Amino acid sequence: MAKDGFETLKLVGTRPNRPDGLDKVTGRARYGADFSLPGMLWGAVVRSPHAHARIVKIDATKAEALDGVKAVITRADFPTGLTGEDWNLQENTMAGEKALYDGHAVAAVAATSKLLAEQAARLIEVTYEVLPHVIDVDAAMAEGAPVIRAGAADATVPEGLHPNVVRYMEFGRGDVDAGFAEADLVMERTYKTEATHQGYIEPHACVSKMGADGKGEMWVCTQGHWYIRKMSAAVLGIEASQLRVTPTEIGGGFGGKTTIFMEPLSLALSKKAGGRPVKIVMSRSEVLRATGPTASASMDVKIGMTKDGKITAARAEFRMQGGAFPGAPVDMALYCCFAGYKLANVHHVGYDVLANRPKCAAYRAPGSPNGAFAVESLVDEMCRKLGLDPVEVRLKNGVTTGDRASYGPKFGSIGLTEVLEAVKAHPQLQAPLGENQGRGFAVGYWFNHNGETSVSMAIGEDGTAQVSVGTPDIGGSRASIALMVAETLGIPYEDVGVNVVETGALGVNEPTHGSRATFASGKAAVEATQAAIKEMCRRAAAEWDIDDEAVEWVNGAAQPAGPNAGKFPPMSIKEIAGKMGQTGGPISGHHESVPDGVGASFGAHVVDLEVDPETGRVTILRYLVVQDAGRAIHPSYVEGQYQGGAAQGIGWALNEEYVYDDKGRLSNTVFLDYRVPVASDLPMIDTVIVEVPNPGHPFGVRGVGETGITPPLPAIANAIHDAVGVRMTHLPINPPKLLAALKAR
Amino acid sequence: MRYHSPTDFASASALAAGASGVTRFLSGGTDVLVQMRAGMVLPDDLIDLKKIPGVSDITQTAGGGWRIGVAVPGIVLGAHEGLKADWPGVVEGMNLVGSTQVQGRATLTGNLCNGSPAADSVPGLVAAGAVVEITGPTGVRTVAVEAIPAGPGKTTLAKGELISAIVLPARGDNAGDAYLRFIPRTEMDIAVVGCAVSLRLSGDTITEARVALGAVAPTVLLVSAAADAIIGTTLDDAALDALAAAASAAANPITDKRGTKEFRVEIAGVLAKRAAKIAFARAKGETA
């Protein structure tokens, strides 16, 4: 495939119906909780009502006495001696000596019905010794804060910091002090973002069985079943090879379904219950209390700018808590926050801090939205102060292909300039604004991850193709992979099936995360298809009795590569496939690698909004997403990623947050109070797909899934400033906060 | 849990009076089922009222008012042209409860008996001067709606007592009502503050008014000082400011996950002004 030959594409870039659409509009698609097995038991989990407490005693006598209760497990049922992240995972899935957050699992039960399991869970009596707790990141690293786990800090942490600081980082280049000295305007501000939840509508669910032979099987809604296998095995102290994990359809993940929660509990319960399958389906409250929230952040940013808009130096110091375990994405936040700017002098400092909250999980561009809120807010403020156009300032300082990123490596092909030019050309920038209305703009960035990838494809006897991938389809990746394979083979889109297969069917695949499914599985699928094409050419060559190299593949058929190769009519894929049993047997292709050539994606958003000055309520009037997709394989699903990311970012900016009471208990544990945007909160979300092809992918794909959540946070804060003149530095900008700021003006 | 579906209120009352454990009445179920799901309330006896004849009816009373059955869901209330013409504020309060789906089940009586200070339908009923008929072990009594809530999750109903109907008075001429709530989203939130205003005009002058506030105290408040601030006025700017000041002064809220105390106090005044303007326009026969 010629890298610049996209104009000849027949299928890539079209918008066919997704292959799994029919099952998903008829209710037939099977998600995590839809799967059942004969003889199945139901599991329920007992969770700590305390933010921080020593577990003195667990008495399950009353639960075990109930007719129909088949197994009760506590941490005593798990192996000891785990270390590092394996220990973290085990500790998070089942508390040991201490409950570390409200909602932390302390015991689990399996019984013959869901209601019985819930009743039994209520009868398990846990005696706690409540300990002092800490929730806020700044409070958690302040002198005197309760120590969540002594000795958790790694070697990066300098002497003298609070034991809750478990990771420290510092990196940069140039001389920031000299850079600030060159500036006409130097500003420094502190920003805060609150923790949010991924908010997938499908609660976590799995069915597991594990016999006395120690072999287990699981059906689970997940972004990555090899991760589930590896992590569950580690927690249970067995080899990953002893588990077979099959992914169901997945009802949203956004990063939150790349790790384990109740999965090892269901395996342990099944084993204890004599191998009967055990199903665990979380309630929404369990999802909010005990699964994947994001980190919260406290961030200092300092920037120097000349009066014509050149950034001379930049410094960021971010403090993030990611719950009671190491892993807040402070590194990612720092890498991304200045990524859009060409900087000679830049310095980053980061602290990863423990607090009494659930272990944070990935959420769409983890860390990047937090950092963008801080940096893009400050750049906007400085542009206004200097009377400069915020888009022009981004263009002036913006990175282009070959520039060294703020965090170190050189950028390959990137499309920030093209994105900014597309913003300038968009009519929304000319739309008139009324009283109390404002317009905000911001840029966002996310990488494109490669990851271990294994794909197989097989040619059917009728000349169709079946592709086996290991990356669950969350948002239409079956369609985009089928398009790329069909394009490569030169056959109709409908003739390609894409199946997400279980852990026994392929080599290891990383999850659908890091904006990688269409990039990595897509690239591997094309490579696998090329292998099958090579074999089909070989079969034709054998029949024609010419050299393999003298055959080329054009429009779904083998043909002699030129006039000297011989004179034979093209041999179609259907013809080759129809007789493959006689010409050497099945034809298939396989590819496995950690694909190189990832293509990072920049985006820019423009939001128009109105503030009710009497109540502080914000209404989004218009919204524009412009982002570089490299090449949109199925543009509808690229637009969908842009729109979905924007909606989540709008929620984070305005109303979503984890609210804790004074005892450290999560107050908003249902969707009534964890306020994700509803349909009537949003306008249509306009999209512009910029296409600066990624040369590292056969069709030019960049990962597009994550960047879109990043710009809304600062864009909305900037628009609010434009509308009513107040600079909001603490998310979410909910009505009480904004009204208080308006009254303080 | 035992599930009962009696066919008259006396039997329902007797069941509740004779029960020894946790008892709940079920009409729409949009609160009871949520509490059961969360394990907050695990009833021993659940008494479904929907098999009682008449509970799904809206009928006009002899005096020109309206009698609303305990199982009339929001969607039916919202589709009743006569009721909407008389008491648009009551109907719009009920129709703000939950989603389209929740409107298919949720009832005025349930919203009242759930005892939430933030119940969207209650300020409208209080401003309207609605009363409830209560069936109990000793017979039937009638009390004002504002006498039912006793604090978050609590009512003044005694053991064995249940509401058997809500009765709205006749609307009369030159009158209008309105309900507004503040929520951070456009839908699906519990009111951070709610305010209902009902008033009557003589010409352009307000002759009667009732103002009720929700979510700013342990129970819905009937604020006579706020009503006094606009009675005798033409709802000019001075009257509106006085109304807002009285509403804010009456508010005695807490800070919680849904809003701060300061915010609620401020918004009580803002909503009172806005609701009063709508009620005024309705009383004048203008569409608002």
Added chain:
Amino acid sequence: MTKVHVTTTVNGDTVEFLADPRETLLDCLRDHMGLTGSKEGCGTGDCGACSVELDGTLVCSCLVLGVEAEGKTVSTIEGMANGSELHPLQRKFIEHAALQCGFCTPGILVAARKLLEVNPDPTEEETRYWLAGNLCRCTGYDKIIRAVLDAAAEMRQEVA
């Protein structure tokens, strides 16, 4: 716990099941009848993924007890297509890419069908408010709203 025998009509078929009175209609559809198209996203009436019609009224099946279905008619996502012929909404949802993960889709389709029954020509705003109780976390709603409005337009032409 004594179970209750319930007879009801689901998607035109008479069905009988034994319900624990604490079980919701959603539990009964999913666990007793094998109709797993209706989803539980919250169990509190806040997400709409379990939307069904009960005697023609749009409800959250998580807010109805199974025993309350006695003698009533229930229609779920599984009954939306006419045999192998998709309802226009189902077709338009696929064409417009109005689903990503697809988990909220059954509830939204059931709710949207009711909207077009009571209001064949809804505005964008009316559609957004009608569907406010159906949470979708993937799409930002844009393509869902477009699909509903497009299906409405097509259905109006068919009637005309």
